[in-house]
Amino acid sequence: MPTAVTAATTTTIPRQRTAGDIGTTGTTGRRTRGRFVTAGMLVCAVAVMLLGYLRMARTNGMNADGAANALQAWDMLHGNVGLAGWTLSDVSFYPTELVQYALIELVYGPSEDVVHIAAAMTYVLLIVFAALVARGEATGRAAWARMALAVSVLLVPEAHAGWAIVLNVPDHTGTGVPLLVTALLIDRRAVLGRWWPLAVTAVLTIAQVADPLAMYIGALPLAMVSAWRLLRAIWSRAPKGADGHLLVAAAASVALAHAAVRLIALAGGFRVHQPIAEFSEWESIPQHLSMMWRVVALDYGAYFPYLADDGPWLTGVNYAAGAVKLLLMAAALAAAAVSVARLLRGRGDDRVAQWLAVGIAVNLAAFVASTQAADMTSARQVVNVLPFGAVLAGRVFGDRLAAAWAQRHWARRHALRWSAGALAAVLVAAFGVQAAMARPNPAEATEVARWLEAHDLHYGIGAYWASHTVTVASGGRVRVAPVVDPMPRVFHWESHEEWYDPQRHDARFIIVDRSLAHYGTVSGAIETFGMPLERIDLDRWTILLYNRNLLGDLPRHRP
Structure with a gap:
């Protein structure tokens, strides 16, 4: 008699969670919570900085330059997108700050506080992008050290005179934002795939349409660095990498920016004046060199003759912060020198650091050779030495700081941590005191x-x-x-x-x-x-x- 075969029903029994699984889940949960806490703290820090810089910006009474930009943005909001009929200065700010002003005026209207809000926003964006570019491809403790150095350099502008440079009407401070975005695109080119040269070209073009200075401190240094690296690669028969793409992108951005400004005018839009800078006489070079060091110190918040403008107690805070900023300025300029030396010797592959370092060198050389080095207000002409130097300090010295922070020698490790903590406390205290003591001033007239x-x-x-x-x-x-x-x-x-x-x-x-x-x-x-x-x-x-x-x-x- 045949035997009946019956299909058996298979039941899957869930595997019981082991102690190892519980530990893994707990670790993942703690990491997730830690990331949320970190993100929340960073958002709070950005909000505090925005409010603090807004108070500092309001000490600069609105002048005619900022008011003109507010009127131009208001005109754009009401349909005159190309600013037909307008004659601007030698800097248009058209695709950058004017768009920012227009977005703010959607909420506030054309009030004088638009100028102050925009100045605070621009400086916070400068800090955020400087931190991101300083981080580069680093992770862990090295990433935090790089970003901390960059933020430290930028955190405390010099009171009063410094606020008038970095937290005032659109000038050249905001030009650093699209240039740092360009640096970020170069660092993250693998994410963008084959489109990254077009993205770099587009952002560089926007920066130059807004401010011709971006050509001298952005496109020109990028072309110089890329050409030099390309020549060395051809000579050594090494892989060309991205340098050829960047050389073409820099050259194309210059041509596109000039064409865009001319086409806007031909289409009935705004017109701009030619830049007013000229070459100075040779006899003026020594005086301009002296002025260069003073204005750079002012941009970094370390110009001591201007730190005694407040009462005795606040002056003490200013001097303490100024001493820290002087150390950070020295670190930033040393990082620039190191990056230029590595470029010339063909050592190191940090093309972003090399580009920004050459940008600093070109900016300072042009300042000394031009008629712009007139007085301390000309600090705005070299203001981008500040964010560029902040990035370089982080990228060049951040890894060493992280390594020293984690060294095994107990005494050295704790001495470093106490020193870094004390310097950070001075900067944070100076930021808080200056923000609290800042008093608004009315617009001119x-x-x-x-x-x-x-x-x-x-x-x-x-x-x-x-x-x-x-x-x-x-x-x-x-x-x-x-x-x-x-x-x-x-x-x-x-x-x-x-x-x-x-x-x-x-x-x-x-x-x-x-x-x-x-x-x-x-x-x-x-x-x-x-x-x-x-x-x-x-x-x-x-x-x-x-x-x-x-x-x-x-x-x-x-x-």
């Missing part, structure tokens, strides 16, 4: 705006530094078109041609800045427009009132 609005005067012409500030400070209820000496005449600088049309506007007053005669004088205004009905003196400003439209008599010329 605020009293003029109030007087005009109180007397129902809503349109006029005036000296440049009283023009856009009055317009923005009054919320647009009083509008002032800028004029300049001689006579006065139309000022084609951060201005719109429509403002001077007598068919559209009725200008019944002129504001004269008695402290800056090259923007117009009282005698020049009377010579052009005749005797006024009334003269009002407010601090450095003089208001001349007339009973006719001044725009009809205003001399004009093409820029």
